[in-house]
Amino acid sequence: xxxxxxxxxxxxxxxxxxxxxxxxxxxxxxxxxxxxxxxxxxxxxxxxxxxxxxxxxxxxxxxxxxxxxxxxxxxxxxxxxxxxxxxxxxxxxxxxxxxxxxxxxxxxxxxxxxxxxxx
Amino acid sequence: xxxxxxxxxxxxxxxxxxxxxxxxxxxxxxxxxxxxxxxxxxxxxxxxxxxxxxxxxxxxxxxxxxxxxxxxxxxxxxxxxxxxxxxxxxxxxxxxxxxxxxxxxxxxxxxxxxxxxxxxxxxxxxxxxxxxxxxxxxxxxxxxxxxxxxxxxxxxxxxxxxxxxxxxxxxxxxxxxxxxxxxxxxxxxxxxxxxxxxxxxxxxxxxxxxxxxxxxxxxxxxxxxxxxx
Numbered sequence: 001x002x003x004x005x006x007x008x009x010x011x012x013x014x015x016x017x018x019x020x021x022x023x024x025x026x027x028x029x030x031x032x033x034x035x036x037x038x039x040x041x042x043x044x045x046x047x048x049x050x051x052x053x054x055x056x057x058x059x060x061x062x063x064x065x066x067x068x069x070x071x072x073x074x075x076x077x078x079x080x081x082x083x084x085x086x087x088x089x090x091x092x093x094x095x096x097x098x099x100x101x102x103x104x105x106x107x108x109x110x111x112x113x114x115x116x117x118x119x
Numbered sequence: 120x121x122x123x124x125x126x127x128x129x130x131x132x133x134x135x136x137x138x139x140x141x142x143x144x145x146x147x148x149x150x151x152x153x154x155x156x157x158x159x160x161x162x163x164x165x166x167x168x169x170x171x172x173x174x175x176x177x178x179x180x181x182x183x184x185x186x187x188x189x190x191x192x193x194x195x196x197x198x199x200x201x202x203x204x205x206x207x208x209x210x211x212x213x214x215x216x217x218x219x220x221x222x223x224x225x226x227x228x229x230x231x232x233x234x235x236x237x238x239x240x241x242x243x244x245x246x247x248x249x250x251x252x253x254x255x256x257x258x259x260x261x262x263x264x265x266x267x268x269x270x271x272x273x274x275x276x277x278x279x280x281x282x283x284x285x286x287x288x289x290x291x292x293x294x295x296x297x298x299x300x301x302x303x304x305x306x307x308x309x310x311x312x313x314x315x316x317x318x319x320x321x322x323x324x325x326x327x328x329x330x331x332x333x334x335x336x337x338x339x340x341x342x343x344x345x346x347x348x
Contacts, residue, residue: 034173058188078161
């Protein structure tokens with residue numbers, strides 16, 4: 001198997017954590033689809049754009065992790081804003097613990113190798 | 120939002136809707152996905168971001184991913200399997216009918232007369248046609264009975280195929296008369312194609328008829344078996 005390098009490796013690493021990051025950003029503040037893409041970009045996460053984020057958001061809604069709420073605006077179009085449900089908050093807590101445990105394990109593994117990021 | 124942005128949103132949503140139709144996404148689910156997508160693209164457009172910038176050029180791929188992630192139901196038409204099975208299933212009946220008609224399979228019957236009775240000729244062809252139809256329907260039932268709504272499909276085929284045959288026969292004969300009943304291969308191919316196409320349309324209509332409940336809301340619809348893709 002050919003090792004994956006650069007941006008593709010970054011994409012693969014993010015793939016397993018993107019839903020968690022989306023949930024975390026929505027837990028901070030509800031957003032509509034495009035706004036969430038922008039926030040991911042601002043956070044430095046190259047999530048693959050709207051084409052990746054919007055379908056994933058739809059899946060999270062199907063799983064009951066987020067729910068949408070239509071906000072009517074007198075000056076602009078109505079917006080469907082996504083916010084985290086109680087089940088989503090619980091899931092985020094579990095995912096965060098799992099992630100921290102995973103990162104600790106990976107860091108300790110890397111630290112035990114020659115030049116393991118300690119130079 | 121300007122007209123150009125609205126036009127881009129319309130185009131994007133229409134392309135997505137076409138893809139959902141191609142994927143046989145249930146009408147109610149497609150309408151919901153379409154409404155949500157339009158709202159989101161409109162919200163982005165009000166901030167100056169065009170739909171084409173967001174979705175990109177591969178709208179079909181985006182729509183397919185969206186349908187997958189939304190977990191929508193797809194109407195299990197299975198037209199290709201149904202048509203192929205119906206055709207293959209008709210072959211034994213055709214072979215048997217051919218054998219009976221040309222005397223390869225002996226049956227007790229009255230000796231032929233110089234003045235054949237029209238009623239007897241029609242009855243003979245009707246029996247042979249029924250034989251082919253029964254062979255096809257039985258094969259469809261035994262091979263595809265695990266698919267949803269197959270009893271209704273076979274019943275609908277049993278009703279619509281004879282009707283289709285009744286329509287196809289005079290049409291094919293009318294075409295044949297225009298070419299002076301030629302036996303040239305291209306003419307025969309067109310006649311077979313015409314007849315086959317009308318039968319195929321009737322099978323597609325029968326399946327759609329049997330599955331019309333799948334277009335209704337989920338609570339009134341039978342559940343897909345676990346093996347269904």
